[in-house]
Amino acid sequence: xxxxxxxxxxxxxxxxxxxxxxxxxxxxxxxxxxxxxxxxxxxxxxxxxxxxxxxxxxxxxxxxxxxxxxxxxxxxxxxxxxxxxxxxxxxxxxxxxxxxxxxxx
Amino acid sequence: xxxxxxxxxxxxxxxxxxxxxxxxxxxxxxxxxxxxxxxxxxxxxxxxxxxxxxxxxxxxxxxxxxxxxxxxxxxxxxxxxxxxxxxxxxxxxxxxxxxxxxxxxxxxxxxxxxxxxxxxxxxxxxxxxxxxxxxxxxxxxxxxxxxxxxxxxxxxxxxxxxxxxxxxxxxxxxxxxxxxxxxxxxxxxxxxxxxxxxxxxxxxxxxxxxxxxxxxxxxxxxxxxxxxxxxxxxxxxxxxxxxxx
Numbered sequence: 001x002x003x004x005x006x007x008x009x010x011x012x013x014x015x016x017x018x019x020x021x022x023x024x025x026x027x028x029x030x031x032x033x034x035x036x037x038x039x040x041x042x043x044x045x046x047x048x049x050x051x052x053x054x055x056x057x058x059x060x061x062x063x064x065x066x067x068x069x070x071x072x073x074x075x076x077x078x079x080x081x082x083x084x085x086x087x088x089x090x091x092x093x094x095x096x097x098x099x100x101x102x103x104x105x
Numbered sequence: 106x107x108x109x110x111x112x113x114x115x116x117x118x119x120x121x122x123x124x125x126x127x128x129x130x131x132x133x134x135x136x137x138x139x140x141x142x143x144x145x146x147x148x149x150x151x152x153x154x155x156x157x158x159x160x161x162x163x164x165x166x167x168x169x170x171x172x173x174x175x176x177x178x179x180x181x182x183x184x185x186x187x188x189x190x191x192x193x194x195x196x197x198x199x200x201x202x203x204x205x206x207x208x209x210x211x212x213x214x215x216x217x218x219x220x221x222x223x224x225x226x227x228x229x230x231x232x233x234x235x236x237x238x239x240x241x242x243x244x245x246x247x248x249x250x251x252x253x254x255x256x257x258x259x260x261x262x263x264x265x266x267x268x269x270x271x272x273x274x275x276x277x278x279x280x281x282x283x284x285x286x287x288x289x290x291x292x293x294x295x296x297x298x299x300x301x302x303x304x305x306x307x308x309x310x311x312x313x314x315x316x317x318x319x320x321x322x323x324x325x326x327x328x329x330x331x332x333x334x335x336x337x338x339x340x341x342x343x344x345x346x347x348x349x350x
Contacts, residue, residue: 005144005148005169006148007175008165008168008169008175008178009148009151009152009155009156011175011178011179011182012152012156012161012162012165012178012179012182013152013155013156015179015182015183015186016156016157016158016161016182016186016189017213017214019182019183019186019187019189019190019193020186020189020190020192020193020213020214020216021193021209021210021213021214022190022193023190023191023193023194023197024193024194024196024197024200024209024212024213024216025206025209025210025213027194027197027198028197028202030198031194034336034337034339035332035333035336036332037337038331038332038333038335038336038337039328039329039331039332040187040188040190040191040194041191041332041337042290042291042294042327042328042331042332043187043188043191043324043328044188044191044218044280044281044284045281045284045285045291045294045295045298046294046295046297046298046323046324046327046328046331047160047184047185047187047188047298047320047324047328048160048277048280048281049277049281049294049295049296049298049299050298050299050301050302050319050320050323050324050327051160051163051164051185051277051320052274052277052278052299053299053302053303054299054302054303054306054307055274055302056271056274059270059271059273059274060267060268060270060271061263061264061267065267065268066270066271069268069271069274069275070271070274070278072275073271073274073275073278073279074278074282076279077275077278077279077282078282078286081279082123082279083123083127083219083275083276083279083280084123084126084127084130086275086276086278086279087127087130087131087271087272087273087275087276087279088130088272088275089275090271090272090274090275090278091130091268091269091271091272091275092268093271094267094268094270094271095264095265095267095268098264098267098268099264
């Protein structure tokens with residue numbers, strides 16, 4: 001791993017930059033293909049949703065604290081609280097729940 | 106730099122301060138996680154500086170840690186970060202059509218969910234210097250947060266690092282919630298994606314699909330199904346653009 005970490009970094013940086021750069025550089029008119037446009041529209045929601053569940057339940061020391069943190073994030077985001085505060089309060093909720101001794105892992 | 110240009114840059118920088126703070130917290134958690142996998146503070150910091158992507162970087166850690174192939178990593182980044190191409194395509198409609206290729210290539214580096222969201226709210230045509238202002242706040246937040254997390258994270262009590270583990274997911278929820286609130290099809294697509302991931306993780310047989318490919322498969326199938334079943338209407342483009350931020 002030690003020898004190739006810079007290669008990993010270079011590969012992911014190149015892919016990520018090209019994804020960001022190519023559309024705005026090439027597209028100088030409106031995208032007309034409806035399915036392509038719709039597909040791209042759904043991608044962020046689907047990816048971020050799939051990255052969150054079930055991974056979030058293993059993100060903290062206990063599945064209980066993670067569930068409470070996730071619930072806090074859902075409620076706050078639903079109430080249109082800003083992104084920073086959603087993240088901060090979700091972390092705070094985890095911290096508070098983990099003060100309870102002997103939580104299941 | 107003319108005074109008007111400087112004023113727009115300053116406005117971008119000011120608007121970017123909340124993003125800076127949010128990025129600091131999340132990248133701090135990233136630094137901790139990277140250091141925990143044996144990545145040095147320098148490597149993690151450079152990784153953050155050149156990638157500037159929360160979901161992509163967190164996702165990459167598992168592949169890097171398990172010594173996965175570069176092709177897997179490239180495919181994974183392509184799928185996780187594909188949303189940036191939508192944002193890039195979307196902002197192509199906001200900038201002056203005569204904007205130079207060099208300037209387009211320059212601001213493209215900073216296309217994240219938050220910089221996209223703020224840039225797309227700026228009155229058209231979007232001056233690139235505004236996006237540069239946002240980046241001037243957001244990039245240092247992301248980079249130094251990573252550095253401090255990787256360098257100091259290990260000395261933090263386990264309870265604190267455990268709590269910070271939820272920061273990234275809080276950010277994900279905040280990003281997708283506007284779409285979930287406003288569109289039934291988005292709600293269904295997100296639930297379908299989560300359900301599919303649960304099946305791929307826990308269902309005997311299905312969990313034989315390598316972990317690195319689960320996200321790629323789920324995203325492509327669910328987003329394509331949603332696009333076919335509930336295509337986004339043309340007149341929705343404006344509201345859809347904001348929701349995607």
